[in-house]
Amino acid sequence: MKDILFKTYQISGRKAPNRFAAQPMETNCAGPGGAAGDMAVNRYNALAEGNWGIVFLEATSVTESHVARSNGLVLSRKNLDGFKKLVDSFKSIDEKALLIVQLTHSGRLSGPPLTKVKAYEDEESDVPVLTEKELQEVLNRHLEAAGLAHEAGFDGVDVKTCHGYLGTELLRPLNQRKDTFGGPVENRARLISSVINAAVRNFPGFIVGTRMSVYEGMRGGCGTSGPGEILENLEDVKRIAGIFVEAGAHFLNISGGVPTHNARLLRPAKNEDFCRLSQFRYARQFKEWFPDTTIIGSTYTTGDGSSLDYARENISKGYTDFAGFGRQSLADTRFPGKIKDEREPIQWCTLCGRCSRLLAKDVNVYCESYHADNPYA
Ligand SMILES: Cc1cc2nc3c(=O)[nH]c(=O)nc-3n(C[C@H](O)[C@H](O)[C@H](O)COP(=O)(O)O)c2cc1C
Incomplete structure (x- = not known):
């Protein structure tokens, strides 16, 4: 019987060759001004050799002014040629895998302190709150970046609403702004839903969606019922997803957690199966609520073959459509192809946490368990 992981999948009129998704993984690999240079091209060429169903291009900023890392990618008109080259190069190796770029604005997680901005007033008093006009400008930047992504040849965009960046902040019950971007769910969802709607209408066949932290584990965060609540209640975030x-x-693309409050939920370490199982439960819940929408599940990196057992079980039971691998895609870029061919040994992620530490140090990210130096440099 055919392995369910290698069953094709139709999304927005396109076909993914299998159910393996390489999740967006920031590698801090850009050239000056956020350009997609050789390091970015090399990294995604390596994934193109891996037989993935979907490859998400790491968090890519819609503006040069608010980027999380010194070498974070920026999708702007000025950088378009580099992104075109990256897509062409990827597609010349694997024309079947769907390549989707994650668009982001880093908000209060932006790099040098002076570039931090936030969506709503709170105790971080040195960080300015974006005005309504500035948020409209952020919306415009997302629209422009979605257009550029289409022009560059990407198969789609992921408008990021996870892990505490600006898109996430806007959705939180904590966002009680008094203008059109805060308060009721329709207002909190407005910026992102406008981008999604415009991208879907303007570019038929283009794949459009969002990676959400559906429960952040912080007071008033996504997945709670109000600004003063910390316990999980998914009703509010269900309405936003709707x-x-x-x-x-x-x-x-269902994720959870936020690095500042709940990093373990976001990237479970060894023996933290409860976090992983919670993530699987969230994906199952959203699939149940939105059966006609493609669901991508997170945290399939377990460090061993149990990741494949979980993926097969969850997909065959209809709890998710794709199994998303983050750290495993760094440890072994050719992971799905190796499972298919059963010839070469798999480089299992050791869950050592060194990739996260490289990111926190704001240097190039790669898998130190298998590479003495950055293989993409
Ligand atoms: C070094 C590093 C970089 C990451 N970069 C991104 C990113 O750009 N966008 C994103 O949505 N998630 C990012 N994540 C989160 C992963 O995509 C993924 O959700 C997380 O590692 C858990 O999945 P896993 O258990 O399969 O690794 C990153 C995680 C790590 C460790």
């Missing part, structure tokens, strides 16, 4: 689906989103 607005995205209504706007035309083809996929929801």
Whole structure:
């Protein structure tokens, strides 16, 4: 019987060759001004050799002014040629895998302190709150970047609403701004749903969706019922996801946690299966609520073959459509191809946490368990 992991999947009129998704993984690999240079091309060429179903291009900023890392990618008109080259190079190696770029604005997680901005007033008093006009400008930047992504030849965009960046902040019950971007769910969802809707309408066949932190584990965060609540209650975030689906989103990439409050939920370490199982439960819940929307599940990196057992079980039971691998895609870029051919040994992620530490140090990220030096430099 055919392995369910290698069953094709239709999304927005396109076909993914299998159910392996390489999740967006920031590698801090850009050239000056956020350009997609040789290091970025080399990294995604390596993934193109891996037989993935979907490859997400790491968090890529819609503006040069608010980037999380010194060498974070920026999708701007000025950088377009580099992104075109990256896509062409990827597609010349693997024309079947779907290549989707994750668009982001880093908000209060932006790099040098002076570039930090936030969506709502709170105790971080040295960080300015974006005005309504500035948020409209952020919306415009996302629209422009979605257009550039289409022009560059990407198969789609992921409008990021996870892990504490600006898109996430806007969705939180904590966002009680008094203008059109805060308060009721429709307002909190407005910026992202407008981008999704415009991208779906303007570019038929383009794949559009969002990666959400559906429960952040912080007071007033996504997945709670109000600004003063910390316990999980997914009703609010379900309504927001419903607005995205209504706007035309083809996929929801379900994640959880936020590095500042709940990093373990976001990237479970060894023996933290409860976090991983919670993530699987979230994906199952959203699949149940939105059966016609493609669901991508997170945290499939377990460090061994149990990741494949989980993936097969969750996909065959209809709990998710794709199994998303983050750290495993860094440890072994050719992971799905190796599973298919059963010839070469797999480089299992050791869950050592060194990739996260490299990111925190703001240097190039790669898998130190298998490479003495950055293989993409
Ligand atoms: C070094 C590093 C970089 C990451 N970069 C991104 C990113 O750009 N966008 C994103 O949505 N998630 C990012 N994540 C989160 C991963 O995509 C993934 O959700 C997380 O590692 C858990 O999945 P896993 O258990 O399969 O690794 C990153 C995680 C790590 C460790």
